[in-house]
Amino acid sequence: MRLLPASLAVLAITPVFVALPTVSFASTDTAHPVAPRVQSTAIHGVDAVAKGQLWTHRVVPGRAISTLTPVQERSRFTVAGVSWSRSTGLTNDDVIVQLRVREDSGWSAWETPGVTDEGPQSGTGESVTARLGTNPLVTDGATAIQVRVDTPNGQPLPDVRVTTINPGTSSADDDLTPKTPAASASAAAAMPTIITRKQWGADESLRGSTTYNTTVKAITIHHTASSNDYTEATAAAQIRGIYAYDTKGLGWSDIAYNFLVDKFGRIYEGRAGSITSAVRGAHAMGFNTNTMGVAALGNYQTAKPPAVMVDSLAKVAGWKLSQYGVDPSATTKLTSAGGTGTKYAAGVVATLQTLNAHQNTSYTLCPGQYLYPLMATIRSKATAYAKTSVPPPPTPVPTAKLFATYGTLTLATGSKGWAVRDLQLELNRRGYAAGTADGAFGTGTAGAVQRFQKAAVLTVTGKVAANDWRALSGLTYTKTGAPPPPPPVPTVPAPTPVVPALPIVGFNADGRGDVIGRTAAGDLYFYPAKVGGIGTPTRIGTGWNIYSQVVSPGDLSGDRLADIVAVTPDGWAYLYKGNGKGGVMGTRTLLSQTWQGYTDLLTPGDWTGDHKPDLLARKANGELWMIVGDGKSGFTGTWTRIGTNWQTLAQVITPGDVTGDGQADLLGRTLTGKLYLYRGTGIGTATATGYLPGVFVSTGWQTYNTVFSTADLTGDGKADLIGRTPANVDYVYAGTGKGAFAAPKKFTAPWGATTRITGVR
The missing domain is CATH 1.10.101.10 (PGBD-like superfamily/PGBD)
Known part of the structure; x- marks a missing residue:
């Protein structure tokens, strides 16, 4: 634990009020949903009122305060945490969050819950709304809270919020008798008795959609790092609190874990569907695919786990692994997807125990100093339980x-x-x-x-x-029937397209590069560019949060109007034709079903020199691929790898031609704020990358959470850049046309609510 300095001032708060045929449960398993009380507060700055409220007298060495709140009165709560926008280059080690709460017995000491290294993988649908944040702090009950955030040099975090939760109570909490599954001749394993989500009172309105893995290759053991003081009657409430924090505080689609085990040896269903299906969790950054997470309820860095808990951890792990024919004592190879806190970079193949601990894949103490040494015991017990099971069914066909x-x-x-x-x-x-x-x-x-x-x-x-x-199977097939309707619902009838006499730039046929933005709620907005700024936005669609990526690469269909490409988390890519009036037509065209795995679609314009717009796609492992446009219906189907090691850049920007030679260029921004120019050659082919080695341009770009280009914003015919700070303050950098940029000028842009913004090529 770190102590806070008494001399620090503080931050103002603004209140803002694989699935197998194994088991079935009796229809009399009655649901007992309990709606939690969630209070979320935006915090920012340093509030002088907090000076006299601190009880500590030592400065954290080498740290600089960025946020400190006064004491905040709250409705009674048992779970608290702090979260912030993912749009920051800071690592977990750069951020220290401390909380103290006022319980019935008085103020607690300052606690450091730690920044979570769990969460959904970047590039997935679940990650669109996900936030970074602390592990949940669990208390027996409190009515006030105070927060401090330390970051390097006092650098502010974007969109910081403190969330408190009262998970509520249920009469059913006093009698949580685990349900025994009905007998099934096709059972793949001897299933232990499990307390279902209905029984522990999960409010299903909190969660989002479920993502499924194709199989289960490994199980990771965790601890929740929460209170150990719960009773048999209050354990379910603690789980409800963690569930509410994961969904409402951190923006995940469900609780992180597939199963939880309390200190009395009772097993709980975690993520919805985990009993019968291979549900993907958010429990181990980089290794959520084809794994499951089982968490011990409590903090086993400070207490020893009871033997009955260890036994139940082994039971649920042995049962689930045996369903997929996996030996709990064996090893397996898993490919890391990278991400915050993981020990393995994206693309690295790790050899892991099929029953492993969280600290085997992440820089964490989880599952605690007293539980981790028992992993060999858990594997041995799980192997014994698995051997008592009936033979598993065949492995699912790929x-x-x-x-x-x-x-x-x-x-x-x-x-x-x-x-x-x-x-x-x-x-x-x-x-x-x-x-x-x-x-x-x-x-x-x-x-x-x-x-x-x-x-x-x-x-x-x-x-x-x-x-x-x-x-x-992803093979070529015969298409018949009517084209699929677009899931987004246009807000106005699509007008007749405008067909200009000459090729155009922009989304409304005015010759300027524009901006499209997407909110967390799925609303799609068009922002028209004007000289030196951005005009009044227009909402042009709803429901676009089904897509993980939405970009505008230019005219893909040959009608001289800028179009949109949208890709779902599982790789389905669609073309939406532009209508020339700042919107899209009312139908979409399926481009491909196999674009999964590409975390960053880039819109350079013409990369091959044939005067047709192309796409570049970056994978999590750092590979850069070129997708050649055909200028008629989308793309030729030709994919060429033109680079590796691009994961070292925090952001790749496509500004168009910034050097004045008529060729599209790339810019790369590092986490430390350095900007590099990759000069385009205009000859991207199967044997030529289309760009030259990077050249350093300038530094200081870490100030912004995103940098993007609308091509020419200033009206001088040269490509410009826009930098957007975490506080949604925007600056334009006028291009010189010689690979450099003028000093920034602040301008007002109306996209404070959007979560993702991109320029129109």
Whole structure:
């Protein structure tokens, strides 16, 4: 724990009030949802009132305060935490958050809950709304809170909020008898008794959509680092509090873990669907794919876990791993997706125990100094439990082999077996919600098939035949039927397109580069560029939060109007044609179903020298790929890797031509604020990258949480840059046309509510 200096001043607060056919539960399992009371407060600056409220007398060595709040009175709460926008280059080690709360017995000491290294992976749908923040601080009950944030040189964090939660109470908390699953001849393992989400009072309105893995290769053991003082009657309330903080405080789609175990040995269902499916959690940054997380409820850095808890950790891990034919004492290879706090860079293949601890993959003490040494015991017990299970079912057929395995089968309502199970797994993985993968083709599966067929431009039958299997396998297939309707709902009828006589730049055919922005709620806005600034925004669509990336690369369709490309988290890419009046047409065209894995789509303009706009795509492992545009309907289908090690840059910017030679260039910004120019050659081909080695331009760009370009904003014919600070203050850097930029000038731009903004090529 770090102590706070008595001489520090403080911050003002503004109140802002794989799925397997294994088990089923009796229909009498009654839901007991408990709605939590959540209070969230924006905090900013340093408040002098707090000077006299500090109880500490020592300065944290080498730290500089960026935020300090006065004492804040709250409704009674048991869980608290602090979060901030992900748009910062600061690492976990750069941020120290301290909290103290007033309990019935008086003020607690200053606690340092630590910055969480759990969370959804960057580039996924869940990460769109996710925030960085602390681990939850759990108390027996408090009515006031005070917060301090330390960062290097007092650098402010963007959009800092303190969240307190009262998880509520339920009469059902006094009798949480775990439910025993109904007998099932097809059970893949001996399932332990589990307290369901219905029983512990999960308020399902808090969570978002569920993401499924294709299998389970490993399980990671955690601790929640929360209070150990709970009783059998209050354990469920602590879980509800953590669930509410993960969803409402950190913006995740559900609680981080797939299962939790309390000190009395009771096992709880965590993420929705984890009992019957391979649900992806947010428990181990870089290693959420094809793993599950099991958390011990409490802090086992400070207390020893009871033997009954250790036994239950082994039971649930052994049961779940045996479902997928995994030996709890073996090792496996997992590819890191990178991210905050992970020990392995993106793309690195790590050899890990199939039953491992959080500190094996992240720089953390989790699951604590007293639980971590027991991992060998947990593996041994889990292996013994797994051996008492019935033989596991076959490993799910990989996506790419579905057609080869089942292409001769036609499945319809009433069909049963492993083919149906694998179909359900694939539909769930793609987000079509087929329900529990129980191997029985019912109405839920039929509905999911119809939704998939509609989206993939297949004949909508609700049955699965050879052509459908080809589409599910990612192979070339025959498209029939009507084009799929766009999920975003236009706010106004799409007007007749304007077709200018000459090629244009901009989204409204006025010859200027514009801006599109997307809010966390999914609203899409058009911001017209004008000389020296941005005009009045217009909302042009809703529901765009289903996409992980939305960019405007220029005219892809050959009608001389700028278009939009939108990509879902699972790799479905769509083209929305522009209408020339600051909006898009009312239909979309499916470009591809295989763009998953690309975390950053870049819009350089013409990269190949054929006068047609292209795309660049950056992967988490640092590879840079070129996607060649055809100028007619999108892209040629040619993908060429033109670079590696691009993950070392915090941001890649596509400003157009900044050197005056007529070729599109790239700019790269590092976490430390250095800006590099990668001069374009205009000859991106299968054997030429299209750019020259980076040249240093300037430094100090870490001030901004994003830097982007609208091409020429100042009206002098030269490409410019816009820097946006965490406080939504914007500065324009006029380009010189010689690879440099003039001094910044502040200007007012109306995109304070948008979470993602991008220039229109």
